[in-house]
Amino acid sequence: MVHGKWGARPIGADRWDFGLWAPDASDVAVDLAGAARPAQAAGDGWWQLETEAAAGDAYRWLIDGAAYPDPAARAQVGDVHGPSRLVDPSTFAWQAQWAGRPWHEAVVYELHLGTFTDEGTLAAARGQLVRLCELGVTMIELMPLAQFDGERGWGYDGVLPYAPHPAYGTPDDLRAFVDAAHGLGMGVLLDVVYNHFGPSGNYLGAWNEAFFHVDRTSLWGQGIAFETPAVREFFLANAVYWLEEYRFDGLRLDAVHAIEDRSGRHFLDELGDRVRGLEWDRQIHLVTEDERNLARYFTARAPFDATWNDDWHHAVHCLLTGEDESYYAPFAVDPVGDMATALADGYVEQGQPRPAGTLRGERSGHLPRTAFVNFTGNHDQVGNRARGERLHQLAPDRHAIRVVTALTLLSPFVPMLFMGDEFLTDAPFQFFADFSGDLAEAVRKGRAAEFAGFSSFSGEVPDPIARETFLASKIRAPDRPEQRAHEQFVHGLLTLRASHVVPLIARNPxxxxxxxxxxxxxxxxxxxxxxxxxxxxxxxxxxxxxxxxxxxxxxxxxxxxxxxxxxxxxxx
The missing domain is CATH 2.60.40 (Immunoglobulin-like)
Structure with missing residues (x-):
């Protein structure tokens, strides 16, 4: 019988089941407390070991004599290069009685744990949940938590997709955060990255060439072999893992347009069906980020609830800033007209000819209004600027900010706030990482080169490796009357949305x-x-x-x- 399971799972009192897909290996073992325990070939390239161990024990895979961290580790002893640690999810005592919230009630708040509070931890973020609840937030979206190399980063360079990044806290700290949010009536989404691995600490290719395509690459690295069943299962099981073991209310899937799968059934379809085919004790939501402006994933019977709608952001941004370079060019010609199209149909670009020669998207007017997550800022649109300025730092008319905020929060689409925007934070959100050596220098040079041709981004680009760049992105707390007034304004809008708009959407999306x-x-x-x-x-x-x-x-x-x-x- 083929084993078909990744990672280490408790199966009884001090007994664990270890699984690994290593089709090229001739000898596989698990190193527990310095003792090598041989794994058995389980068919189709899978290796399996059932043995005694205890939660908290350190372990490593020994593959043809070389030691590696478990690619499906639930936690690490230290950094991504060292041994993994056994985690038993059953020991956490969940408190909240929670059946979830329907998607039409969603008011999403995107946050990065490292910069959301001064401490940059799950425990500190948990202390801010009451404020978000009182503001009117119903769904928190955490930027990626998969462990990456170094202490600080956005999270999109993760290399251990099952292991929460330890700089934010322990696995139980994450469970406590989700539990506390549920206790206040808020759901929690997790941003997951299935289109690539980070550049440092990914050892899969060292012993498992079949996991990747030798002839395909993406913007971020070697292409993943999604056509291979064991590779698909690595990510499919990961999606279910976050929902089961941490009780997340859903997932936001990063850049699904970069998931290249040439099999007869695309990975994204199988993921949606896998999640929807399971029985849950709460409502589960699936959200995509997809540059293609596709429609089929969001029809009434499709498995996905919504997609990030960059079109709305781009039109608003061009209207208030006048910027017209790069991907803003088509939206700078007639931003008011584009906003009218978005209010009518959701997407702006729906396959029709557009200025600047763009041709993208599908008709979207038939989709539920809740299929579109609209925003005036997010981590990408702010952080991918050279200096990480937010819209309210670029647009001089504060009243204009209020108007587009009201239009975003009171229209029948799902609104999303980026952390700090609710009170006009002074902090930018800049790109930061914690690499060293040649990789650090490559990131510095690449970041500077990215903006060399932009007239609107002239000047020095903040050093992405410097700790000061990370610290500058912490949003702090509102400390001026103007900031507190804007937070109250947003609170008032969300109160109006809950009392007047949400009941209408509930009857007819x-x-x-x-x-x-x-x-x-x-x-x-x-x-x-x-x-x-x-x-x-x-x-x-x-x-x-x-x-x-x-x-x-x-x-x-x-x-x-x-x-x-x-x-x-x-x-x-």
């Missing part, structure tokens, strides 16, 4: 949208049958008279700004 654009003014009406959400926004142009809607739940206008907003709801 596919409202009939009617969007009209006249100059710089957009008027959008979503008929939910019953009930209607109606918004009117003036998005620049010459200052003039703005006619608010009758019976508004919110009205924003300022004599000093050409931006204005009004929203009204007709109840059922």
């Amino acid at each position: 596919n409202p009939v949208a009617t969007v009209r654009r006249e100059g710089a003014t957009i008027e959008a009406r979503w008929s939910f049958e019953p009930g209607t959400l109606h918004v009117r926004a003036c998005l620049g142009g010459p200052a003039g008279h703005f006619e608010p809607l009758a019976g508004p739940i919110l009205q924003l206008a300022a004599a000093s700004s050409p931006f204005a907003f009004s929203a009204a709801v007709t109840p059922e």
